[in-house]
Amino acid sequence: MIKQTLLDAAQAGAAELKRYFNNPQLKTAYKDGAVNDLVTEADHAADRAIIGVIRAQFPNDFILSEETGNVPTNSAVKWIIDPIDGTINYAHGIPICCVSIGVEKDGDMIMGVVYNPFLNELFFAEKGQGAFLNGERITVSTQTQVVKSCLVTGFPYTYIDAHNGPLQCFERFIRQGIPVRRLGSAAVDLCWVACGRFDGFYEHKLNAWDSAAGYLMVLEAGGTVTDYAGQPYSPYQPHILATNGHIHADMLAVINNEKTL
Numbered sequence: 001m002i003k004q005t006l007l008d009a010a011q012a013g014a015a016e017l018k019r020y021f022n023n024p025q026l027k028t029a030y031k032d033g034a035v036n037d038l039v040t041e042a043d044h045a046a047d048r049a050i051i052g053v054i055r056a057q058f059p060n061d062f063i064l065s066e067e068t069g070n071v072p073t074n075s076a077v078k079w080i081i082d083p084i085d086g087t088i089n090y091a092h093g094i095p096i097c098c099v100s101i102g103v104e105k106d107g108d109m110i111m112g113v114v115y116n117p118f119l120n121e122l123f124f125a126e127k128g129q130g131a132f133l134n135g136e137r138i139t140v141s142t143q144t145q146v147v148k149s150c151l152v153t154g155f156p157y158t159y160i161d162a163h164n165g166p167l168q169c170f171e172r173f174i175r176q177g178i179p180v181r182r183l184g185s186a187a188v189d190l191c192w193v194a195c196g197r198f199d200g201f202y203e204h205k206l207n208a209w210d211s212a213a214g215y216l217m218v219l220e221a222g223g224t225v226t227d228y229a230g231q232p233y234s235p236y237q238p239h240i241l242a243t244n245g246h247i248h249a250d251m252l253a254v255i256n257n258e259k260t261l
Contacts, residue, residue, distance in 0.1 A: 001057065002058075002077070002103060002110075002111060003111060003126070005053060005054060005057045005058065006101060006103060006111055006112075006113050007113060007122075007124070008053050009049075009050045009051075009053040009054050009079075009101055010050070010099050010101055010113045010115040010122070011115070012046075012049040012050055012052070012053045013046040013047075013049050013050040013083050013099040013101075013115075014046075014099050014115050014117040015049065015117075016042055016045040016046040016049050016083075017042060017046055017084060017090065017097070017099065017117055017118075018117050018118075019042075019045070020040070020041065020042035020045065021042070021090070021093070021095075021118070022093045026040055026041060026042065026091065027040065027041040028040045028041075028091055036088060036157050037157045037158075038087050038088055038091050039067065039087065040084070040087060040090065040091055042083075042084060042090065043066075043067050043083050043084045043087060044067055044083075046083035046084060046099060047065055047066075047067040047068055047081065047083040050065075050081055050083055050099070050101065051063060051065065051068060051081070054079050058075075058077065058079075060073050060074075060075050061073065061075045061077045061078065061079055062075050062077065062078035062079065063078070063079050063081065064078055064079070064080045064081065064208060064209065065079075065080075065081040065082075065083070065209065066081065066082050066083065066207065066209045067083055068081075076105055076106045077103065077104070077105050078103070078104040078105075079101060079102075079103055079104075080101065080102040080103075080104060080208050080209050080212035080213075080235070081100070081101050081209060082099070082100040082101075082187065082209035082210060083099060084097055084098070084099070085097060085098050085099075085100045085114075085185045085186060085187040085188070085209075085210060086098060086183075086184050086185030086187075086188065088184055089183075089184045089185060094184070095116070095118030095119060096116070096119075096183050096184060096185055096188055097116065097118070097184075097185055097188070098114050098115055098116040098185060098187050098188055099113075099114070099115045099117075100112075100113075100114045100187035100209065100210070100212070100213045100214065101113050101212075101213055102208075102209075102212025102213040102216065102235070104212070108127065109127065109212060109213075109215070109216045109235075110126065110127045111124075111125065111126050111127065111216070112124070112125050112212060112213025112214070112216040112217060113125075113213055114187045114188070114190075114191050114213050114214055114217065116188065120134070121133060121134065121191075122134055123138075123191040123194065123195075123213075123214075123217055125194075125213070125216045125217040125219075125220040125221075126220070127216065127220070128220075129220070130220050130221070131194050131195075131216075131217045131218075131220035131221040133191075133195055138194055138195040138196070138221050139195075139196060139221050139222050140193060140194060140195075140196055140199075140218065140221050140222050140223040140243075140244035140245065141196040141197075141198075141199050141244045142244065142246070143199045143244060143246060143247060144246040144247065145247065146173075146178065146199075146200075146247045146250045146251055146254070146261055147176055147177075147178060147261055149178060149198075149199035149200060149247055150179050150181070150197075150198055150199055151173060151178060151179065151180045151181070151198060151199060151200045151201065151202070151251075152180065152181045152182070152183060152189045152192065152193070152198045152200075152201045153166070153169075153170060153180055153181075153182060153189075153201065153202050153203055154182060154183075154184070154186055154189065154203045154206075155167075155170075155182065155203075155204075156204065156205040164255075164256070164257055165204065166203075166204045166205075168257075169202070169204075169254070169255050172254050172255075172257070172260075172261075173254065173261075176261045178261075181198070186201075186203060186206055186210040186211055186214065186240075187210060187211070187213060187214045188214075189201045189203075189214070190211065190213075190214025190215055190217055190218055190242055191214055191217050193218050193221075193223060193242050193243065193244070194214075194217040194218045194220075194221035194223065195221065196221075196244070199243060199244050199247055200241070200242065200243035200244065200247055200248070200251050201240070201241070201242045201243070202240065202241045202242075202251065202255060203239070203240055204238060204239055205238045205239075206235070206238055206239075206240055207235075207238075208235040208236055210235075211233075211235045211240055212235045214242075215233055215235065215240065215242060218242045222244075222245065223242060223243060223244050223245055224242070224243055224244075224245040224248045225240065225241070225242040225243075226240075226241055226248070226252070227239045227240065227241070228241065228252070228255055228256060230252055241255065
């Protein structure tokens, strides 16, 4: 029942994305005064559609959504929702964006879906059961050298003047000639690591709804996901490194400025 509801919710959200996409009259607003942290009417419409599907089957479950916020209950099951991951892309008509929904039970991520209706790519993962793209099992890449890898990252909208920030880490990789892409959707980035298109993904500042579904995808595809201290990843802290496993230790050392490639 959870799996079908999860898939139905993703489809309902995606229908709203398609309905508003490339609409020149799309209404937008800015969050918290940040210059480029957008929210659109499509975000809100997709959020309502997703939560409506979930509430119809599980009216008492915990909801954590980027747009609705934290709606706690006594339920052991929490639905972690990003109605549009990649809102900037979406608002500019760039089809690298998606619905992302993770399902957590008793503190463990048990299921996740990431659906990009514009590329017709639906990623699904279930704990202990593997990860899938449009029903076909996926696995991470086999690349063993960072210098031969294709990486992906993202940057926060506001920069905190902190030691070892995102620009410093980015520079360490690109000065070695390593291709580092920036797609604008962490959920897509993680899924593309899971299916082997990228060998590694890192980012300094994510929220739980950005990564909840995607990090499970990488784990179930055979990859490794940690924080920057090398500890098992939690979506409730900001730093993430997700790789095929083979390059994880070297990437972590570069990120922490402990090694030069």
